[in-house]
Each structure stands twice: as structure tokens, then as C-alpha cells.
Amino acid sequence: MLVFGLLFAAGFTGVGKAEAAAGSDLIIVNKKTNKLAYFSEGRLVKIFPVATGKSKELTPEGSFKMVVKVKNRPYYKEKIPGGDPANPLGDRWLGLEVNGTYGTTYAIHGNNNESSIGKYVSAGCIRMHNDDIHWLYPKIAKNTRVIITTSTLAMENIATKNGYSVGSKTFAGAFEMDGVTTKLKDPFLMDNSRVFVPLRESVALLGGSLQSEAGTGALLITIGNRTVSHKPLSGQAVVNGKTLTMPASRNENGRLMIPLSTLPELFGIQVQWSSESQSVKINL
Missing domain, CATH: 2.40.440.10 (L,D-transpeptidase catalytic domain-like)
Known part of the structure; x- marks a missing residue:
């Protein structure tokens, strides 16, 4: 978990x-x-x-x-x-x-x-x-x-x-796996009440790899048995050959940010949001 x-x-x-x-x-x-x-x-x-x-x-x-x-x-x-x-x-x-x-x-x-x-x-x-x-x-x-x-x-x-996020703001984020908490170097982003995470650092901490696809401008992400192709700032991704529509990724101060809500479809993981602890549990 x-x-x-x-x-x-x-x-x-x-x-x-x-x-x-x-x-x-x-x-x-x-x-x-x-x-x-x-x-x-x-x-x-x-x-x-x-x-x-x-x-x-x-x-x-x-x-x-x-x-x-x-x-x-x-x-x-x-x-x-x-x-x-x-x-x-x-x-x-x-x-x-x-x-x-x-x-x-x-x-x-x-x-x-x-x-x-x-x-x-x-x-x-x-x-x-x-x-x-x-x-x-x-x-x-x-x-x-x-x-x-x-x-x-x-x-x-x-x-x-009253704790409602209006507009955009960044905040410190961390991944916790097997009881070990790792603070990310890059901040998370909240925009219009949607959470974005830094893609490159997230992929690395999930044990995946990320590289550029020659000639297309897209990024090729591999995590487990999933291969994802995504063109930065677009609202689409190709997952194992199947095209999916998603909220667009964002560029925040030179970092590509991806909506947290897209992780289940992109990487085949189960997500459970906890409002009390402000955390997301993900089952790989």
C-alpha cells in the first residue's frame, strides 16, 4: 500500500x-x-x-x-x-x-x-x-x-x-510508503480545488521511469505493466495503446504537474481520498 x-x-x-x-x-x-x-x-x-x-x-x-x-x-x-x-x-x-x-x-x-x-x-x-x-x-x-x-x-x-481553496496555491507534499515518509523537493499545487502533483518526481517515487518520445514531444512513462504516453499540457494520454481523456496537465514554474485524480486510470492504482487526514491512500 x-x-x-x-x-x-x-x-x-x-x-x-x-x-x-x-x-x-x-x-x-x-x-x-x-x-x-x-x-x-x-x-x-x-x-x-x-x-x-x-x-x-x-x-x-x-x-x-x-x-x-x-x-x-x-x-x-x-x-x-x-x-x-x-x-x-x-x-x-x-x-x-x-x-x-x-x-x-x-x-x-x-x-x-x-x-x-x-x-x-x-x-x-x-x-x-x-x-x-x-x-x-x-x-x-x-x-x-x-x-x-x-x-x-x-x-x-x-x-x-473556512478552508476552501479559491484559485491556485502551492503547498508542501510528501509520499509515504511502507511507513517511510519522503518529502518531495517540488511542491504540490491546488488549483480550483483540484490537486496536482509533480510528474517526474512522482513517477520516480512510484518506481517508474520517464523519458521523452523522439519527434512527438510526448513523455513516455512506464510504471509496472503500464506504458503511458502523454503530451505535456494536453488533456489526453495513451495508456497501453488506448487513448484516454483527462484534465490537462500544467506547467508550474517549469515543472510539469499532473492531476492527482488521473492516477487511477493512468497507472492502474486505487485511490481513496481522506478529508480528515488530507491524504490519499493508493493501492498498487
Whole structure:
């Protein structure tokens, strides 16, 4: 077993998710401004106006997960059917796990009164314009992290403060194999919440070889029974004669960096990401 230990530089705490589908998304609700920000792949995609609790304590603050997605949820309190224009929940419900409520009590949802958006009027939920939540709903996977706060900071700064990587940054990395940790000379790269590792040093530590293919500009990598041909900065690789599409490799200060997520397909290894330890376990 090989463990890629991502030893982050001081002050940096990356964000991992239990499910890969939610891994690169983040929602921030700032009660100070009654705005909701949607981040994906390390970038701020869109900001929406919202309504929150009529008093400060009604809308809980903290880090939560969105665990329930429902279309046309009934308003049980008043026995209003789902999808009814009179339903104050609108027709989309993104339920949050808050103190064991399992997404049934607090949510980001639509409304039946568009003029309420931007105000402090709810019983604790976060209301959106119906067109806005229709846009957001299909993009959000279960277990997406939701930060609710009251802050004077910009949305990007709130995200960074809560461990979400916005844009690009480098950090110290290491490989751990058979209980021995080897720090890499070259740093890892986080770009848009995607981790890149230095290709040449990684191949060497995996026991492989790397050389240039004459006349093609491609690199020929051999690890175990895998032979991989990859042209730097391209989004393709040829693995044992089969062409695969992949996120493009990158040049970072003269070093070729390859997405960590491509290692399973390229080199035939199993990868398990741990958000708690910020490490990747790899079975060769």
C-alpha cells in the first residue's frame, strides 16, 4: 500500500467531501448581507439575494451539509400540497443537516412571496427567488457543504477562512510508503480545488521511469505493466495503446504537474481520498 500524504503548508486547510460529487462545491450564506454565494471548482460562480430569519438566532450559523433534495415538498404545517402556488416553500427544497434534523427543518428553498427576498422574514430557512433556486438546484449534489455566517468579509475571504481553496496555491507534499515518509523537493499545487502533483518526481517515487518520445514531444512513462504516453499540457494520454481523456496537465514554474485524480486510470492504482487526514491512500 502506498499513501500519498498531502502535508499542507502551515495555515492551509483544504476541504474534502465524503462524496466525490460534492467535492468541489461550496455554498455560503452571509446573514449580514442576505446573500448566498455558490462556489464550484474553486471559483465563485454566482451570488444570489436571499431572505433569512426574522431574528438573528432563527437561522443557525455554522458548517452544515445539504442532505436532502426534494421537488414540490408539501408545507405540512398548513397542509398545502407541494407545487401549489400558495406553498411558502416554493417547489425546490435543499435540506440541511442541523443538530439531528436530517434536512427536514432547515433548508434553502423557494418562496410564494418574491418581495420577501433580501429581508429578515423567515422562521429560520433561507429563501431564494424561485428562478434562482431552479438554477441552483440541479447543480448541487448531496453532502455539499453549506456555511452560514454573519460577516463583513467578502465571500472569497469567508470561503478561504473556512478552508476552501479559491484559485491556485502551492503547498508542501510528501509520499509515504511502507511507513517511510519522503518529502518531495517540488511542491504540490491546488488549483480550483483540484490537486496536482509533480510528474517526474512522482513517477520516480512510484518506481517508474520517464523519458521523452523522439519527434512527438510526448513523455513516455512506464510504471509496472503500464506504458503511458502523454503530451505535456494536453488533456489526453495513451495508456497501453488506448487513448484516454483527462484534465490537462500544467506547467508550474517549469515543472510539469499532473492531476492527482488521473492516477487511477493512468497507472492502474486505487485511490481513496481522506478529508480528515488530507491524504490519499493508493493501492498498487
